[in-house]
Amino acid sequence: MVLSAIAASEREEVPSPEALRTFLGTIPSPAAIATARNERGEKAGVTISSFTAVSLQPPIVAWCLRSSSYSRVLFEEASIFAFNFLSDQQEALCRHFAQVRSADKFEGVLWQPGEYGAPVLSNCAAIMVCEKVDQQFIGDHVMFFGEAKSIRRTIQNGLVVIGPRLTSTLQLADVVRQQRGGL
Numbered sequence: 001m002v003l004s005a006i007a008a009s010e011r012e013e014v015p016s017p018e019a020l021r022t023f024l025g026t027i028p029s030p031a032a033i034a035t036a037r038n039e040r041g042e043k044a045g046v047t048i049s050s051f052t053a054v055s056l057q058p059p060i061v062a063w064c065l066r067s068s069s070y071s072r073v074l075f076e077e078a079s080i081f082a083f084n085f086l087s088d089q090q091e092a093l094c095r096h097f098a099q100v101r102s103a104d105k106f107e108g109v110l111w112q113p114g115e116y117g118a119p120v121l122s123n124c125a126a127i128m129v130c131e132k133v134d135q136q137f138i139g140d141h142v143m144f145f146g147e148a149k150s151i152r153r154t155i156q157n158g159l160v161v162i163g164p165r166l167t168s169t170l171q172l173a174d175v176v177r178q179q180r181g182g183l
């Protein structure tokens with residue numbers, strides 16, 4: 001019933017990588033920095049948009065990291081990780097943790113150790129700290145599952161990823177409308 005409501009021209013049974021990228025580019029996701037610290041005190045931080053909710057009871061969430069990522073080993077070693085959900089004032093920080101290749105991406109970045117030890121970045125829209133419960137290789141990514149240990153929100157507007165664009169939760173409706181105009 002639901003499927004028949006979708007026009008045949010909008011359906012593609014086995015999407016090509018290009019079609020999949022275009023399709024995913026129309027679905028907004030939160031921009032966050034996943035952070036962790038290992039027992040030697042070394043820190044990792046990576047810009048991600050792959051955060052997803054998994055279960056409410058117990059409270060499980062997940063995210064995916066490319067297996068070729070420089071930070072992968074540290075996230076595999078760490079038992080705690082944090083999601084630093086960015087505000088719409090933190091676009092530069094979003095790009096910083098996606099682009100900087102140096103061993104310490106935290107140089108010049110305001111942060112503090114969270115209650116479970118993972119680095120927590122200052123001025124974020126929301127923070128979630130998790131205890132890692134599982135990690136699995138899937139395709140060319142590692143998927144990390146975490147049980148939420150603490151959550152904190154502010155009243156700031158969030159930063160959202162939609163295709164190649166970063167936008168504010170405030171402007172999201174306009175961006176989606178523009179995209180639909182181009183369909």
Ligand SMILES: Cc1cc2nc3c(=O)[nH]c(=O)nc-3n(C[C@H](O)[C@H](O)[C@H](O)COP(=O)(O)O)c2cc1C
Nearest residue numbers: 046047048049050064065066069070071098099161
């Ligand atoms: C908006 C945005 C979202 C991203 N989402 C992810 C993601 O979910 N998983 C991932 O592995 N890389 C993601 N990336 C790419 C990583 O941030 C980038 O490859 C980073 O340099 C990896 O860090 P590392 O190689 O120093 O560990 C994203 C980049 C941007 C700009």
